[in-house]
Amino acid sequence: MISPDYARMMARYNAWQNQWMFAAANGLSEEERRADRGAFFGSIHATLAHLFWGDTLWVARFDGGPGPDPLPDVALSQxxxxxxxxxxxxxxxxxxLDARLASWAWSTEQGDFEGDLSWYSKALQRDMTKPRAVCVMQLFNHQTHHRGQVHAMLTAFGVRTHDTDIPFMPDEVPEWH
Structure with a gap:
């Protein structure tokens, strides 16, 4: 279904997109980043915080490293x-975090995408088991989905955004500034 090459390309894509997106969001004021723009999590800041937390959670499941701090004991909708x-x-x-994701992706072998992954889902309040390949696709799809929301919010602020198309990704992702 997927391969180490897929994970490596998507890890590069993730870093490339985060570089320009965080730089663009950093050009906004704190009030603008926290303004409710009608997205699922409301603001640019909240959406990127959710994505940061989720990425940390998923990579911890894959690489066995540290996960995010536990969420407060409230309903996720609250x-x-x-x-x-x-x-x-x-x-x-x-x-x-992007370097950690890339390190994990570059360390994978085809067998790392086989079998199942099990965890407890706070969102669903139950144990989950899904194919590892599906979980890896979820990591990258989740990133793309929420960055799309941030892209729209930045555009609404009049910020010049960058390409988001995978074929236009540079051969080498430049270092963060």
Whole structure:
């Protein structure tokens, strides 16, 4: 279904998209980043915080490393994602998380996408078991979905955005600035 090459390409794509998106969002004021723009999580800040938390959770499931701090004991629909991370923390930690995702992707072999992965889902309040390949696709699809929301919010602020098409990804993703 998927391969190490897929994971590696999508890890590069993730880093490429996060680089320009975080730089663009960093050009906004704190108030603009936290403004409710009608997206699922409300604001740019909250959406990127949700994505940061989710990426940390998924990569921990794949690489066995540390996961995110536990969420507060409230219904996920009541959680204020923007309170989980302040902006300077996300700006400093996102490149490290992207490097961790890339490191995991480059360490995979075909067998890493076989078999099942089991975990407890707080969202569904039950144990889950799904094929590993489906879980890896979920990681990358989830990133793309929420970055699309941020892209729309940035555009609504009049921010010049970048390409999001995979064929236009540069051969080498430049370093974060």
């Amino acid at each position: 959680l204020d994602w923007a309170t989980l991370y302040d902006w300077p923390t996300m700006m400093a930690e996102r490149p490290k």
